[in-house]
Amino acid sequence: MLLNPNFTQTASPPVMQARRWVEGIDFPADRPLINVSQAAPVDPPPEMMRAAMAEIVLTRPEAHLYGPVLGLPALRDELAFNINRHYGASLSAGNIAITSGCNQAFAASLATLAAPGDEVILPTPWYFNHKMWLDMGDVRAVALPTGQDLMPDPAQAAALITPRTRAIVLVSPNNPAGVEYPPALIAAFRDLARSHGLALIIDETYRDFHSQDGAPHELFDDPDWDDTVIQLYSFSKSYRLTGHRVGAIVAAPARLAEVEKFLDTVTICPAQLGQHAALWGLRNLEDWLAGERREVLARASAMRAGFAPLAERGWSLMGCGAYFAYLSHPFDQPSDQLAQRLVEEASVLALPGTMFTPAGDQDGARQLRVAFANIDQQGIEETISRLAALPR
Structure with a gap:
């Protein structure tokens, strides 16, 4: 099959790749999947x-x-x-x-x-x-x-x-x-x-x-x-x-x-x-959008305020704003492997830093993105709790 080599050398869509990690998995009733992989609203327009x-x-x-x-x-x-x-x-x-x-x-x-x-x-x-x-x-x-x-x-x-x-x-x-x-x-x-x-x-x-x-x-x-x-x-x-x-x-x-x-x-x-x-x-x-902004900012505040349990276990909150928290993890394994482990052991779907950095980048291997705009403050607390409970 004849293909443009520029396309074959381009990475596959990361969000679609991450979705395949959860295919066929039956998540426990007491630990349903928390999807923090995609930075897009899941609700329809008002x-x-x-x-x-x-x-x-x-x-x-x-x-x-x-x-x-x-x-x-x-x-x-x-x-x-x-x-x-x-x-x-x-x-x-x-x-x-x-x-x-x-x-x-x-x-x-x-x-x-x-x-x-x-x-x-x-x-x-x-x-x-x-x-x-x-x-x-x-x-x-x-x-x-x-x-x-x-x-x-x-x-x-x-x-x-x-x-x-x-x-x-x-x-x-x-x-x-x-x-x-x-x-x-x-x-x-x-x-x-x-x-x-x-x-x-x-x-x-x-x-x-x-x-x-x-x-x-x-x-x-x-x-x-x-x-x-x-x-x-x-x-x-x-x-x-x-x-x-x-x-x-x-x-x-x-x-x-x-x-x-x-x-x-x-x-x-x-x-x-x-x-x-x-x-x-x-x-x-305008007023509706102002309310949406307040809610997103409140979720960012909840992420920052509740991060202490992760910090105690060696995680770092590198950035937090708009839809995203960007984390540094304390594990020996690279983030692309850790992200798949999070699906299996914590029922959390997040994107690894390797998807946002050049191949072989050591910083990306230690980082994760959490898109928190689609989970409420309780969901943020639960995400932090599950990450903190992951054994090293």
Whole structure:
């Protein structure tokens, strides 16, 4: 069978791989499976949004037809307004493209930047789908290791830049580590990228769950921001629209003209129903979303507050925020083996750090990601208890 070697050398989807670990297992009635592997809402959109979506399906014929490649004009306008209010920016719809999820936003952005043989700097632990897309396109992912605080260092990044470097990618709040990058650090990476003629891609999928009130950075204060910065956003987490695939790119209009070519050949246009739902959410769900944020932040607080039993057994809480806790474990075995052991002995499905780091990386072998946004505070306590009870 003839296959593109770039694909055969790309890692399999990690979440799907982890799901196979639980196939065929009958978990004890008193110890049901706790799934903290996937960072996505498991509940549907709120009922009022679903009612609005049903009305759109029944009464809006245009919702069933092709639409503009870069997205509904009304949604682009509304998202620009939302960003301007949140960040104190002055964007227009011309700076916005709507995509079929934030993964596509990343893929489309990179398609305008990097050709086979080029390089992109990714802090580790990285978001595995970013690495997978680069691998499939024969673009080299250059790992930028982070320390115990999981904060990337601009000086270390500068040392990795070569004539083939095209972009630096930041994710904040971070997936998988949960940490939030300070505004000064983000600005330092913007300055580094600009000084070398690179793009700074900042993926803010989880920005609606940032612990800081107000703007998490000041990139849009710069009148020339769009010569360097590309922001990515997702409606999936904020409004539980994961199955409808709605994301966005914020960039210079000239770049979006190139993005349009990519999107037209892949999806032609984002799914109309999801776009209408996102527009309705921006206009009607501000208070509801604020409540969702409070709940996610409360779960992060519960993870931090309840971590002592694990700390006593040699675990470390390296990062905690948005949907994620990132842990260092005390076991001799690498995390990919430990994660499968957790399924068998603790009925906990979590992802190992090896899925977020280069092959053979010693840091990844000692780390685990726990996506806690889909378990309540009692579930967090039970997860900690089960991990703490695992014999060394």
